[in-house]
Amino acid sequence: MLGFLKRFSRMGDSELVERIAKGDSAAFDEVLRRYQPRVYSFACRYVKDRDEAADIAQETFLRLYRMASQYRPEAKLSTFLMQIAKNLCIDFLRKKKPVLLPELPESPAGDDTAVQAGHRQQLEQVRELVQRLPAKQRKALVLRHDQGLSYAEIAEALETTVSAVEALLVRSRRTLRERMDF
Template identity: 30%
Template sequence: MQTGPGDNEIINRVLRGEQALYAELVKRYQNFVFTIALRYTPNREDAEEIAQDVFVKVYRSLADFRGESKFSTWLYTIVTTTCITFLRRKKLTVHSLDNEHIFEAADNQNSTFKANQVEQKSKVQVINDAIKLLSVDDARIITLFYQAEQSLEEIGRIIGVDPNTAKVKLHRARQRLKEKMEKYFTEELKDLVG
């Protein structure tokens, strides 16, 4: 949990001239921003570049934050927009995980999964690996709820649905995440539980 002044207080103080405090916001949200960027591009260097771009954009538009929602909700919107712009600029091909060919390729790499199972993974790493197998929409809602700690109301605002629909989408995304974990990470789950 965060200690010290709240996000809104920091923003107000930065806007009043205490620019050095902006580093506290960066520190609080750097993992959040980097994690979201990694959902859009598997390349760590690209994700780091996106994260840097995001924090520059946020600093420049801090005065536009109205405080009607959590800072993290506003930040999430900037991160996703920056990621999409970055991918368009780089002209990277983005494949939907709903495509059957992607799963066929993953099944054919089963030996790679077995080799990786030898490596001891933390619970967080296993979950993050499973999230990478989800569709973009499912990964986004799981990330918003569990990693960004957004409420169903805030998630609804971000994705443009009412809170009840967000709840249903979250439930379905959890089910698909569970299925992916059971299918691809059986050994890791045994190690984590056992």
């Protein structure tokens, strides 16, 4: 059994993927052994949620298994896997419902309900204004303020530069300030 495992550990990535395409589960296990920690770690840093990162890592390898026959050895397997993981992370972040502002706390007895109603109205107006921003500005704003991503992480998610992210955030904040009527 040990000799069998050593044989797989010496195989190149493209040969392993070729064997996976033919249904070889031992080759798939070897790819998991080599790359699962790296893919999981990447997803953890990207989505900042261990459970979601585990799901993303699992889905990454399921996609490799399904798409093994489409893999082209010109690309390194690690690059191929990380691109799948990155796309899954971006999809997760896009689907996650943005909550840019916290909900107002319950008012203690005696608070002015008219003031509280005004705050709720302002929150709703801000949420509506954010939804009306151009898509890239909205995504940058949500990734920065809701997800807490760095400018570099946002640039990677939006496939742009850090300076472009800075410009997107400046424009989105300026637009929000101009449109707010309170």
